[in-house]
Amino acid sequence: MDSEEKNEMIVTPWEVRGKVDYERLIQEFGTQPLTEELIERIAKYTGKLHLQLQRRLFFSHRDLDAVLDLYDKKVKFVLYTGRGPSGPVHIGHLVPWIFTKHLQEKFDTRLYFQMTDDEKFLVEDQNKLSEMTKFAYENSLDLVALGFEPENTFIIYDVQDIDLLYDVALEVAKRITYSTAKATFGFQDSTNIGWVFWPAIQAAPCFIHTKLTGENVPALIPAAIDQDPYWRVTRDIAQKLGYYKPAQIHCRFLPGLGVGGKMSASEPETSIFTMDSPEVVKRKIWNAFTGGKGTATEQRKLGADPGICTIFQYFLYLFEDDDKKVAERERKCKAGETLCGECKTDLTKRINKFLAEHQKKREKAKNVLEKYHIKR
Amino acid sequence: MDSEEKNEMIVTPWEVRGKVDYERLIQEFGTQPLTEELIERIAKYTGKLHLQLQRRLFFSHRDLDAVLDLYDKKVKFVLYTGRGPSGPVHIGHLVPWIFTKHLQEKFDTRLYFQMTDDEKFLVEDQNKLSEMTKFAYENSLDLVALGFEPENTFIIYDVQDIDLLYDVALEVAKRITYSTAKATFGFQDSTNIGWVFWPAIQAAPCFIHTKLTGENVPALIPAAIDQDPYWRVTRDIAQKLGYYKPAQIHCRFLPGLGVGGKMSASEPETSIFTMDSPEVVKRKIWNAFTGGKGTATEQRKLGADPGICTIFQYFLYLFEDDDKKVAERERKCKAGETLCGECKTDLTKRINKFLAEHQKKREKAKNVLEKYHIKR
Numbered sequence A, B: 001m002d003s004e005e006k007n008e009m010i011v012t013p014w015e016v017r018g019k020v021d022y023e024r025l026i027q028e029f030g031t032q033p034l035t036e037e038l039i040e041r042i043a044k045y046t047g048k049l050h051l052q053l054q055r056r057l058f059f060s061h062r063d064l065d066a067v068l069d070l071y072d073k074k075v076k077f078v079l080y081t082g083r084g085p086s087g088p089v090h091i092g093h094l095v096p097w098i099f100t101k102h103l104q105e106k107f108d109t110r111l112y113f114q115m116t117d118d119e120k121f122l123v124e125d126q127n128k129l130s131e132m133t134k135f136a137y138e139n140s141l142d143l144v145a146l147g148f149e150p151e152n153t154f155i156i157y158d159v160q161d162i163d164l165l166y167d168v169a170l171e172v173a174k175r176i177t178y179s180t181a182k183a184t185f186g187f188q189d190s191t192n193i194g195w196v197f198w199p200a201i202q203a204a205p206c207f208i209h210t211k212l213t214g215e216n217v218p219a220l221i222p223a224a225i226d227q228d229p230y231w232r233v234t235r236d237i238a239q240k241l242g243y244y245k246p247a248q249i250h251c252r253f254l255p256g257l258g259v260g261g262k263m264s265a266s267e268p269e270t271s272i273f274t275m276d277s278p279e280v281v282k283r284k285i286w287n288a289f290t291g292g293k294g295t296a297t298e299q300r301k302l303g304a305d306p307g308i309c310t311i312f313q314y315f316l317y318l319f320e321d322d323d324k325k326v327a328e329r330e331r332k333c334k335a336g337e338t339l340c341g342e343c344k345t346d347l348t349k350r351i352n353k354f355l356a357e358h359q360k361k362r363e364k365a366k367n368v369l370e371k372y373h374i375k376r
Helices: A003-007 A022-029 A036-046 A064-072 A091-107 A117-123 A129-145 A162-173 A178-185 A193-197 A199-203 A205-213 A225-241 A278-286 A296-302 A310-319 A323-335 A340-372 B003-007 B022-029 B036-046 B064-072 B091-107 B117-123 B129-145 B162-173 B178-185 B193-197 B199-206 B208-213 B225-241 B278-286 B296-302 B310-319 B323-334 B340-372
Strands: A010-012 A015-017 A058-062 A078-083 A111-115 A153-157 A219-224 A247-251 B010-012 B015-017 B058-062 B078-083 B111-115 B153-157 B219-224 B247-251
Touching: A010 A225, A022 A058, A022 A225, A036 A064, A036 A091, A058 A064, A058 A225, A064 A247, A078 A091, A078 A129, A078 A205, A091 A129, A091 A219, A091 A247, A091 A310, A111 A129, A111 A205, A117 A129, A117 A193, A117 A199, A117 B162, A129 A153, A129 A340, A129 B162, A153 A340, A162 A199, A162 A205, A162 A225, A162 B117, A162 B129, A162 B162, A162 B193, A178 A199, A178 A225, A178 B193, A193 A199, A193 B162, A193 B178, A193 B193, A193 B199, A199 A205, A199 A225, A199 B193, A205 A219, A205 A225, A219 A225, A225 A247, A278 A340, A310 A323, A310 A340, B010 B225, B022 B058, B022 B225, B036 B064, B036 B091, B058 B064, B058 B225, B064 B247, B078 B091, B078 B129, B078 B199, B091 B129, B091 B219, B091 B247, B091 B310, B111 B129, B111 B199, B117 B129, B117 B193, B117 B199, B129 B153, B129 B340, B153 B340, B162 B199, B162 B208, B162 B225, B178 B199, B178 B225, B193 B199, B199 B208, B199 B219, B199 B225, B219 B225, B225 B247, B278 B340, B310 B323, B310 B340
Parallel strands: A078 A111, A078 A219, A111 A153, A219 A247, B078 B111, B078 B219, B111 B153, B219 B247
Antiparallel strands: A010 A015, A058 A247, B010 B015, B058 B247
């Protein structure tokens, strides 16, 4: 594999590889950039911008303007996002969830959160359904630990809650041809028939609020942009079914600690899991890819590159709320005034402090998890 | 359309058309003929052969020998059959159900009966899901009216009971590629993705007994042979999942009252529905296709052809248990001793007597239907 092939951008719901060009994704997926004007309209309701919006981790959308138009007229929306529970949760997963919680609080909306144990079973040969379902419950603890309120937060476990999803999924599935699914998701003759159907299951929560409450409002989906194809087909059929098109607000991928791509549970040494011990976090961060030079002397002389540094991105999108401080860290890095060890030590402390708290809340979440389950 | 095209045999799970050549179906589908030896093995347990076996309405099978081998060794089986509830039940539907009840009583087995409201919604553009679900309950009344006992009879309503089916269906679906499904069912690019997945839902009840009870026994499926493709793919993957291959016993189609094909709810004037009034039954039978001649004089002289007569088939497969009487009816028909009006009058009386009883039992079934639903 030559370096060009290695860096080729691949972004699908199941694979993110190579250097991601977000401008190109907006073009190719046909989404809209998140403009200053839209961000101001959000700020009208949220006050101070959330870190992840301020720093443009969220950068693209579909119909966010339409959702805000309705909200201005007192028509609410519901939030919908989810997780493919094929392993433990890492910090990269928490990023859009934290932003989702911010939106939930500021706009006072319901959140439907889908745990797609069925998907993760269908798309990987070696995955066992019972294990995916187990991860779904485990992963829910991380969600609840972030402080979502049970009155407004509804976790949908696909297999356990299929009775809530199936009739809606059937209505969706009947209106998506194999041809459309093939073009959208790259299905092939070797794709299993469960996977072929599955996009209808991911579409169903867009409309479940109406089924449960009778109230027809749009869904706004905060998610990484690789999930966009699902909502694209869902949007095409929503109005035929009498619903609003689901709107989206897309985020970038929080990189792993290695070179490029997104943080992935399949590369454990480059991902910080929520249950990692302080020692493990320290080791992983110590081995992380940075923008540093080969030697300290060289770095002091030439400076380093925070633009490609994984450590810097964690400060930027998760752990440094203060714009001045983040700018100062960037300046010192570029000037060669800080060495990578210093940032790594700082980040290790912040992450371990965050995880110590998170792990406590996660333990407590076990007692209340049932409250987040949709009642029959 | 020339007459050859019109008579071309089409037999798929969704369409039966033209003159059906059952010998050719055995060849093309790769099933086994029901031999004298096998029928004797059944008789060992049932005593006197059921009318529909004696007259070879059931004519083909897969693995019935294996099921009987196990039964000889005290390993039971479960029965599984079903109904696509896209309209009211007609007498043609009752035929395999009556035979199934006979098997259930003689072999003392459970029956799982699947009402496929989801399928009927997915395969016809104009079908509404709520209407299919309504027909599923309506049709259940006809099943219960036949006298199935609730202790041993479990009706699965696909949409309502999807929580019981979904995990099993996922295990099946993961092991069937789109390519296999396309080859087996003739799916095309224009087929909707719900329909593509659906064979996995029809496969699930083959294995549901194990899920519900922990007891791993084979399923024996009495059904019309057009449903065979479903079980063919199910058989291919059963052993990978640790189950017995589902066995089958196939029946011919009870013809409608028109020329050729099977009785079909989509041609109401050629089907006798269980809720038809005596007057309607009389009219439909009076207009039925027979093997009679153009005039009474001609018929008295040349005789008629019971082999193509729809009326005669009703006596043969449903309403005349006595071999001697059926032979006498055949002889008199061929000899021109009886005219069609006589047979029609006889059949009208028998059907109306049967329906009067059936309609009473069907009304009573409303009070006990809940007992046939699988408890959680």
